[in-house]
Each structure stands twice: as structure tokens, then as C-alpha cells.
Amino acid sequence: MIWNEKMECISKDDLLDLASQRLKNMVSYLSANCPTYKKNLDQHGLTASDIRNIGDIIKLPFTTKDDMRDSYPFGLFSRPLQDIAEIHVSSGTTGNPTVVGYTKDDIKLWSEVMARALCCAGAEPGDMLQNAYGYGLFTGGLGLHYGALEMGLTVIPVSSGQTKRQLKLMDDFKPRILSCTPSYLLYMAEEAKEMGLDPQESSWQIGVLGAEPWSESMRLEIEQLWNILATDIYGLSEIIGPGVAQECKYKDGLHIFWDVFYPEIIDPESGLPAKEGQSGELVITTLTKQGIPLLRYRTRDIVSINYEKCACGRTSPRISKIKGRTDDMIIVRGINVFPSQIEHVLLGIEGTQPHYQLVVDRKSGELDDLEVLVEVEEKIFSDEIKKLRALEEKIRKEIESVLGILVKVKLVEPKTIERSMGKAKRVIDKRQV
Amino acid sequence: MKLTQISVFLENRKGRLHEVCVLLSENRVNIRALTIAESEDFGILRMVVDRPDSALQALKKNGFSAQLTDVVAIEVDDEPGGLAKILKVLTDKNINIEYMYAFVEKLSDKAVLVFRFEDTDLAVKVLKGSGIKILRKEVEEI
Numbered sequence: 001m002i003w004n005e006k007m008e009c010i011s012k013d014d015l016l017d018l019a020s021q022r023l024k025n026m027v028s029y030l031s032a033n034c035p036t037y038k039k040n041l042d043q044h045g046l047t048a049s050d051i052r053n054i055g056d057i058i059k060l061p062f063t064t065k066d067d068m069r070d071s072y073p074f075g076l077f078s079r080p081l082q083d084i085a086e087i088h089v090s091s092g093t094t095g096n097p098t099v100v101g102y103t104k105d106d107i108k109l110w111s112e113v114m115a116r117a118l119c120c121a122g123a124e125p126g127d128m129l130q131n132a133y134g135y136g137l138f139t140g141g142l143g144l145h146y147g148a149l150e151m152g153l154t155v156i157p158v159s160s161g162q163t164k165r166q167l168k169l170m171d172d173f174k175p176r177i178l179s180c181t182p183s184y185l186l187y188m189a190e191e192a193k194e195m196g197l198d199p200q201e202s203s204w205q206i207g208v209l210g211a212e213p214w215s216e217s218m219r220l221e222i223e224q225l226w227n228i229l230a231t232d233i234y235g236l237s238e239i240i241g242p243g244v245a246q247e248c249k250y251k252d253g254l255h256i257f258w259d260v261f262y263p264e265i266i267d268p269e270s271g272l273p274a275k276e277g278q279s280g281e282l283v284i285t286t287l288t289k290q291g292i293p294l295l296r297y298r299t300r301d302i303v304s305i306n307y308e309k310c311a312c313g314r315t316s317p318r319i320s321k322i323k324g325r326t327d328d329m330i331i332v333r334g335i336n337v338f339p340s341q342i343e344h345v346l347l348g349i350e351g352t353q354p355h356y357q358l359v360v361d362r363k364s365g366e367l368d369d370l371e372v373l374v375e376v377e378e379k380i381f382s383d384e385i386k387k388l389r390a391l392e393e394k395i396r397k398e399i400e401s402v403l404g405i406l407v408k409v410k411l412v413e414p415k416t417i418e419r420s421m422g423k424a425k426r427v428i429d430k431r432q433v
Numbered sequence: 434m435k436l437t438q439i440s441v442f443l444e445n446r447k448g449r450l451h452e453v454c455v456l457l458s459e460n461r462v463n464i465r466a467l468t469i470a471e472s473e474d475f476g477i478l479r480m481v482v483d484r485p486d487s488a489l490q491a492l493k494k495n496g497f498s499a500q501l502t503d504v505v506a507i508e509v510d511d512e513p514g515g516l517a518k519i520l521k522v523l524t525d526k527n528i529n530i531e532y533m534y535a536f537v538e539k540l541s542d543k544a545v546l547v548f549r550f551e552d553t554d555l556a557v558k559v560l561k562g563s564g565i566k567i568l569r570k571e572v573e574e575i
């Protein structure tokens with residue numbers, strides 16, 4: 001079903017009218033309520049009257065992750081703290097954590113978009129959801145939870161981790177929907193087999209998987225392992241948390257809820273709009289949020305966008321799966337390397353599960369070294385050295401042909417690469433630059 | 434008669450072999466023969482043990498990649514040309530040897546050669562046809 005047909009199937013003209021009105025209101029609201037934005041708009045010589053329609057959005061300055069950190073903790077809030085109902089925090093690897101605040105209306109908005117997302121994935125009122133995203137400061141757990149309540153699901157708020165208990169609850173309660181990170185679902189398959197459970201026979205029919213980038217080949221592996229429809233959900237805490245965009249059963253891009261989260265695609269270098277259909281950095285403006293609304297927030301996620309109506313009936317544009325991160329990307333010998341490229345190669349080589357890690361190092365005065373650690377799963381193990389060496393060679397050659405740089409491949413024992421319950425740690429950068 | 438060999442993937446890290454041996458002894462598995470083939474950064478430990486199934490189970494449970502393989506064990510006569518005779522038979526019949534290693538049988542004090550063939554069944558047939566004595570499964574239970 002479509003949760004909010006009026007908004008999800010809106011005509012493009014009506015949407016642009018609505019978005020224009022909302023953007024004007026938002027700029028006035030920020031000028032009146034957020035001193036940080038007021039100052040920023042003043043510096044650019046902008047007032048609400050400069051925004052006549054949504055096309056004028058490109059006049060507005062960007063908001064970046066650094067802006068959020070610099071305004072730690074509450075500098076970008078547009079409401080006094082007594083109006084804030086809930087606060088979430090995400091920690092970064094450097095500097096201050098990112099803090100976001102939700103008013104009661106923002107929580108309603110979050111519930112609404114998450115209800116849309118769950119329906120988009122194929123959930124029906126009355127279904128049971130096993131929510132294996134972490135509850136707490138991370139937005140994943142509560143976001144799914146609010147949406148599930150809104151649309152009438154039975155939620156099992158099991159949170160992340162405790163895999164044996166997850167699997168037991170699945171086996172006993174028979175939930176039809178599962179939400180967690182894709183890498184955790186892969187991990188659970190190993191654990192299930194060890195417990196003597198057949199992943200093929202699981203009660204989960206639909207996975208709402210996100211919070212980390214994953215590839216089409218990883219989807220294929222998950223779907224085959226678990227006999228499940230694996231859908232991608234997109235979100236980030238700065239915008240709302242999960243519920244910014246979600247795949248429908250056609251899995252041909254993620255429907256972005258553009259009546260409230262207005263998307264643009266830009267060239268990350270120049271900041272100018274990307275050509276229609278081309279990949280670039282996703283930039284989102286929250287059109288209705290109150291607690292901490294953001295203008296033109298740079299997500300650092302590289303995607304493309306498709307404005308054609310979807311076979312499911314929704315008119316909301318679809319963003320591609322994340323093709324890379326402007327900051328997760330590592331540059332090795334001047335070449336952009338995305339972990340997803342390595343993952344793709346490994347899955348293409350028969351039987352290799354994507355348990356890998358990239359290690360970049362630079363010895364003084366030398367070129368960067370890229371080493372790819374690959375776990376030797378039982379199904380690719382051989383008692384013959386020459387076969388393992390041939391596998392190592394094959395992986396190395398394929399990665400080299402994809403990246404265009406020399407790499408080293410090292411086979412390692414199973415389960416020696418750190419498994420993460422949340423986000424996968426795919427890159428270790430040891431370079432002292 | 435074929436023999437069951439167990440092989441284990443090992444990184445070249447200090448103490449890994451010791452860990453395997455401790456694990457097997459804890460599971461009351463006796464190692465009859467052992468050899469390590471090494472590459473630059475990994476190795477394959479190959480063993481003939483008294484209870485290969487228990488060994489495999491214990492290793493898997495502890496996160497090792499391990500597998501059972503059929504190998505052929507031949508006792509070599511303690512006389513000049515003992516090994517050459519066997520190799521000649523195999524060469525004449527175009528039997529490919531992937532690898533081999535030796536150990537000494539306790540009771541007879543004779544050398545036992547363990548062969549991993551590309552085609553084990555064919556190799557067994559050829560060896561038998563040439564009157565070469567292949568050790569029986571009981572080697573595992575010496």
C-alpha cells in the first residue's frame with residue numbers, strides 16, 4: 001500500500017508549488033528563529049523575499065557537517081530547548097559529535113515518513129517488525145520504531161546485537177519484517193547456521209536494510225542466503241534519521257520524500273547543480289522541520305536521481321543506491337577508491353563472501369600501499385597451495401583492473417577481520433600524512 | 434584403501450600451530466603425521482589424525498577453515514630404490530601427484546609416504562595393479 005498517496009503520488013507541478021511555498025516559509029522561519037542562519041543569510045545578502053520559487057534554492061548557502069559540529073551543541077537549533085522533545089547524537093571520528101533535536105511535530109513528521117518508508121518496502125498494517133537497529137542516541141532504532149507504531153505494526157524492539165537472541169525471537173515470534181544493517185544480516189546467516197537454523201526457512205520476508213552503503217551484489221547475496229526481499233532505506237540524523245528515502249518492491253532506486261526533504265544533486269567540487277541524470281553529491285533541504293531545519297545540507301553521499309514515475313505508482317523521484325561517499329572515499333596514489341568497488345569484485349569471484357578490509361599505508365618516501373585482506377571462508381579453502389595462490393592472484397588481478405593501481409592481496413583466517421554490529425569498518429588508513 | 438587427511442588454513446602468525454595442537458589434544462585427537470606447506474603469508478597445515486571427524490568439528494567450531502581430503506598412504510620398504518619403484522609406477526601411468534610427505538610408523542619403524550593425487554581413485558587402482566601395498570584405514574588407529 002501507499003501510506004500517503006496525496007504526497008507520494010503528487011504531480012510534479014503541484015509538488016513544485018508546494019515546495020516553493022514551503023521553502024519561502026522556511027527561510028522566513030530560520031531568519032526569525034535561528035541566529036546562526038540569520039547571520040549566514042545576512043552575509044549572503046539574502047532575505048525571504050529573494051526566494052520566489054523552489055528554483056531560487058540555488059541562491060541559498062550550503063550547510064555542512066562542519067557547520068553542525070561548529071555550532072555544537074545547540075547553535076543550529078531553531079527552537080528553545082523547552083520545545084525540544086528528543087535529542088539524538090551521532091559521534092564522528094574527529095571533532096564534536098553531531099547533535100539534532102526534534103520538536104513533538106518533528107517526531108510526528110518522522111513517524112509519518114517512516115510509515116511511508118515501511119509501506120514502501122511492502123509492510124502492511126498488522127505485520128510484525130523485528131527492529132534490530134540500535135536504540136538510543138543512534139536514530140536507527142527509534143526512527144523505525146515510530147514509523148512502525150504510526151502505521152500499525154507490532155514492533156519487537158530488540159535493538160542491535162545479541163545475535164542468538166535475535167534468531168531465537170525470529171524463530172519463535174515469526175516476524176515478517178526485519179530492519180537492521182545489511183552487514184549484520186549477512187553476519188546473522190553465519191550465526192544461524194552455527195545454531196542449526198536454516199536461513200532459507202526464516203520468517204523474515206522483507207528486510208529494511210540501511211545505515212551503511214551496500215552494493216547490488218551484496219543485495220543478491222543477502223536475498224539468496226535468506227530468501228528475503230532486501231530493500232534499501234536511506235536517511236541521516238542531520239535530516240531526520242531513517243525515513244528520508246526508501247526502495248519499493250521494484251528496487252529501482254529509493255523514493256525520496258521530496259515534499260518534506262527536497263533533494264538536489266551537485267558537483268561536489270564546484271557546488272554547481274549536476275547535469276540531469278548524472279551522479280553527484282546529494283544535497284537536502286528540510287522543508288517543514290522545526291527543531292533543527294537545514295538548508296541545502298551536504299550529505300556527502302554520491303548518488304544519481306531519476307524523476308520518472310515508478311511502476312509502483314509513486315511519483316516521488318528515486319535516488320540511486322549510494323555510489324560512494326565524498327569522505328569515505330580514499331585516495332590512493334591519486335586514484336579514488338571506494339570500498340564498494342572491492343566488494344563488487346569479491347562477490348563476483350565465486351563463493352567469496354565480502355569479508356574484507358582495505359589497509360592503506362605509506363612508508364616514508366614511498367608510494368601508498370593498498371592491501372586487501374580477504375578471509376578464507378571454508379567454501380574457498382583448498383588443501384593445495386597452488387589453488388589458494390591462484391585465488392589470491394585472481395582477486396588481485398580483478399581489483400587491479402577495476403582500480404587501475406597495484407594492490408596486494410592477503411588471505412587471512414576466517415573471522416579475523418573485525419565484524420561490526422553497526423557499521424562496517426572496511427578501511428584502515430595507516431598513512432601519516 | 435584411502436586415508437583421510439585433514440587440512441587447515443593458517444596465517445603465518447606466531448603460535449597458530451601450537452593453538453591447533455592444543456585444541457586437538459583437548460578434544461583427544463591424536464596427530465599421527467603433520468606437515469606444513471607455506472606461501473609468503475599463509476600456510477596449509479596437513480595432518481593424519483586418529484579421529485578426523487572430531488578434529489574437523491573442533492576446528493570448525495573454533496573458527497578455522499578446515500577440510501577433509503582423501504589421501505593414499507604407502508609403506509616404503511627399507512631397501513635401496515624403494516621410493517623410486519613407486520614413483521616409476523606412477524610416472525609410467527601418468528598419475529599426477531599434488532604433494533606428498535612422509536612419517537614413520539611406530540610399530541614397524543618403517544617410513545610411510547602420504548600422497549595427495551589429482552585423481553585418487555585412479556591412483557589407487559594403478560598402485561594396486563602394480564602390486565604396491567597401500568596401507569589400510571587402520572593407520573589412523575595405530
Ligand SMILES: [Zn+2]
Pocket residue numbers: 248249250255310311312313314
Ligand atoms: Zn516505486
